[in-house]
Amino acid sequence: MTETLFEKIWNSHVVVERENEPSLIYIDRHLIHEVTSPQAFDGLRVNHRTVRRRDLTVATIDHNVPTTDRSLPMIDETSSTQIKTLEKNCKDFGIKLFGINDPNQGIVHVIGPQLGITLPGSTIVCGDSHTSTQGAFGAFAFGIGTSEVEHTLATQTLWLEKPKTFEILATGKRKNPFAVTSKDIILSIIKQIGTDGGTGHVLEYRGDAINDLSMEQRMTICNMSIEAGSRAGLIAPDEKTFDYLNNRQYTPKNYNELVNNWKNNLMSDANSKFDKSFTIDVNKIEPQVSWGTNPAMVSDVTGKIPTPEEFGQNNEIQIESAKKALLYMDLKPDTAIVEIPIDRVFIGSCTNARLEDLKDAAEIVKGKTISSDVSAMVVPGSQMVKLEAEKLGLDKIFKDANFEWRESGCSMCLGMNPDILKPGERCASTSNRNFEGRQGSGGRTHLVSPVMAAASAIAGHFVDVREFC
Amino acid sequence: MKPFTKIISIITPFDKANVDTDQIIPKQFLKLITKSGFGKFLFYDWRFNHNGQEKSDFILNDSIYKDSKILVTNENFGCGSSREHAVWALKDFGFNVIISPSFADIFYSNCFKNGVLPIILDIEKIKKLLQFKDKIELDLDSQKITFGGESINFEIDSHRKIRLLEGLDDIDLTLKEDKKIEYFEKNSSRVSIFE
Numbered sequence: 280m281t282e283t284l285f286e287k288i289w290n291s292h293v294v295v296e297r298e299n300e301p302s303l304i305y306i307d308r309h310l311i312h313e314v315t316s317p318q319a320f321d322g323l324r325v326n327h328r329t330v331r332r333r334d335l336t337v338a339t340i341d342h343n344v345p346t347t348d349r350s351l352p353m354i355d356e357t358s359s360t361q362i363k364t365l366e367k368n369c370k371d372f373g374i375k376l377f378g379i380n381d382p383n384q385g386i387v388h389v390i391g392p393q394l395g396i397t398l399p400g401s402t403i404v405c406g407d408s409h410t411s412t413q414g415a416f417g418a419f420a421f422g423i424g425t426s427e428v429e430h431t432l433a434t435q436t437l438w439l440e441k442p443k444t445f446e447i448l449a450t451g452k453r454k455n456p457f458a459v460t461s462k463d464i465i466l467s468i469i470k471q472i473g474t475d476g477g478t479g480h481v482l483e484y485r486g487d488a489i490n491d492l493s494m495e496q497r498m499t500i501c502n503m504s505i506e507a508g509s510r511a512g513l514i515a516p517d518e519k520t521f522d523y524l525n526n527r528q529y530t531p532k533n534y535n536e537l538v539n540n541w542k543n544n545l546m547s548d549a550n551s552k553f554d555k556s557f558t559i560d561v562n563k564i565e566p567q568v569s570w571g572t573n574p575a576m577v578s579d580v581t582g583k584i585p586t587p588e589e590f591g592q593n594n595e596i597q598i599e600s601a602k603k604a605l606l607y608m609d610l611k612p613d614t615a616i617v618e619i620p621i622d623r624v625f626i627g628s629c630t631n632a633r634l635e636d637l638k639d640a641a642e643i644v645k646g647k648t649i650s651s652d653v654s655a656m657v658v659p660g661s662q663m664v665k666l667e668a669e670k671l672g673l674d675k676i677f678k679d680a681n682f683e684w685r686e687s688g689c690s691m692c693l694g695m696n697p698d699i700l701k702p703g704e705r706c707a708s709t710s711n712r713n714f715e716g717r718q719g720s721g722g723r724t725h726l727v728s729p730v731m732a733a734a735s736a737i738a739g740h741f742v743d744v745r746e747f748c
Numbered sequence: 749m750k751p752f753t754k755i756i757s758i759i760t761p762f763d764k765a766n767v768d769t770d771q772i773i774p775k776q777f778l779k780l781i782t783k784s785g786f787g788k789f790l791f792y793d794w795r796f797n798h799n800g801q802e803k804s805d806f807i808l809n810d811s812i813y814k815d816s817k818i819l820v821t822n823e824n825f826g827c828g829s830s831r832e833h834a835v836w837a838l839k840d841f842g843f844n845v846i847i848s849p850s851f852a853d854i855f856y857s858n859c860f861k862n863g864v865l866p867i868i869l870d871i872e873k874i875k876k877l878l879q880f881k882d883k884i885e886l887d888l889d890s891q892k893i894t895f896g897g898e899s900i901n902f903e904i905d906s907h908r909k910i911r912l913l914e915g916l917d918d919i920d921l922t923l924k925e926d927k928k929i930e931y932f933e934k935n936s937s938r939v940s941i942f943e
Contacts, residue, residue: 317781334940357779408830424832426861475824596765
């Protein structure tokens with residue numbers, strides 16, 4: 280019987296399986312951060328339980344951290360308490376923590392791969408929906424709630440109903456691979472399958488257009504799988520995957536042996552059956568800009584804001600959602616996307632703050648200055664990304680163009696730290712969610728790629744980045 | 749966890765689609781390190797205006813619904829962030845049941861861990877419920893909602909149902925499988941992060 284990649288990973292992690300019941304699945308990697316873990320550790324304490332596999336568990340601090348000078352005391356007391364709580368919990372329970380001043384600190388989904396902790400064929404969880412990022416390495420990586428964090432700490436397993444499989448086949452070649460990025464591919468996919476198109480499914484991205492992508496570009500795609508409602512997204516590992524993870528700080532010692540095993544096993548069998556399938560031709564994709572309040576409300580940069588009826592296509596609920604979205608976003612149908620002025624630019628987040636993202640954005644910015652109407656910031660995904668970028672002089676390029684160059688963290692993707700939009704401000708953001716108030720109460724988010732964000736910062740409004748290259 | 753019992757309550761009609769967890773509990777309230785006290789922040793940006801006063805046109809501010817235990821809403825409820833704080837806020841506010849045509853996966857799972865029952869009903873039944881003003885009776889054991897002279901049956905996974913009805917602790921149940929977990933670890937050694 281043929282199996283998909285996801286089914287192979289699932290089957291090799293089943294601890295208990297009974298008919299018509301959820302299965303008990305073993306977890307290989309558990310990543311922890313400060314926001315979704317304190318109540319889980321409390322639960323362990325109350326019930327006198329310990330962490331079953333400290334050697335498969337690692338923590339960092341990313342959501343709350345200030346991205347300004349970290350030698351200064353933190354102003355926000357509740358954030359500070361949450362961070363201190365994680366430090367204490369890690370100490371009490373013997374968990375390795377990449378703390379606020381550690382060179383390995385960074386957004387949890389950025390540091391996992393970067394440190395060689397993420398491995399192909401493994402099961403990976405974190406109390407954060409964007410854990411799906413790490414599916415780019417051929418892992419079953421998914422977000423969980425705090426109760427499941429506690430369950431994983433105590434048992435290293437989770438009860439799961441087996442998700443269905445969904446093939447996303449990406450064919451063709453991008454017309455301009457510098458300007459049309461993997462962010463534009465995933466936004467185009469979500470635009471078409473919808474924010475609940477993947478509910479109950481694990482997506483497998485395949486096809487020549489996926490094989491063409493670098494590991495960092497693949498991570499951007501898998502990262503936003505959750506925005507299509509799916510449990511996870513993954514991509515079969517190949518030579519690029521194995522090269523990326525080689526010689527990282529925590530790459531296993533028997534790595535070559537593991538690679539040989541993965542090479543023969545970690546792919547969907549020929550003719551394997553998926554529960555659903557969707558094909559997209561990347562040749563037709565243009566740079567994308569979101570205009571509404573969910574990640575399916577997206578338009579080509581050369582396009583216009585649709586009318587609610589055009590967007591909803593006879594679906595009353597969708598038409599109503601689009602009306603509300605336009606009201607919140609203060610936009611009118613038929614406005615050209617390139618006519619929308621912006622106040623802020625955010626280049627950051629687990630979606631688009633890795634070294635390649637910053638390099639590409641810097642390529643656009645080099646020798647130019649951002650519009651005087653715009654304030655813009657770059658928040659590297661990790662301290663290591665920041666250091667590497669600085670070695671290449673990217674910080675200087677951004678600063679010369681009047682971007683702020685910050686310390687790493689989740690920052691304005693969700694605004695749990697002081698980096699937030701003011702009510703009414705409009706932001707071109709490389710993050711993943713354009714929900715109401717996501718980047719600050721009353722703030723208006725437009726999702727774009729790093730090169731689109733960089734070009735728009737210079738123009739002061741959305742602009743087709745292809746005019747810059 | 750307390751066992752889930754029969755509920756008799758009016759419903760709160762909340763006819764919105766794609767309600768994301770950022771709306772249910774905005775990020776500025778995720779910094780608490782306890783599970784309690786989130787109810788007062790539920791739907792904060794929709795419930796309160798910028799100076800912190802209740803918006804009179806937001807349904808949860810209508811005193812008619814103040815004792816309601818059942819939220820009836822529209823498709824893809826609980827999408828977005830995995831934050832369990834969303835369920836803690838709904839429960840703390842007083843909701844024990846959420847009825848929708850569809851839920852986001854992580855939110856759906858989070859509900860059961862906190863004694864909240866998410867019920868999936870087709871849109872036609874939801875429309876009927878949204879119109880009903882009197883108290884309805886909801887019985888998990890018989891999987892039945894009774895209102896007026898009518899009754900609707902709903903589906904639920906039998907294991908999740910038992911866990912809710914008996915208020916069982918997931919971790920206790922899993923620890924009963926400890927030998928199998930040990931066996932799994934012995935027979936397929938896991939790659940440690942720290943060698």
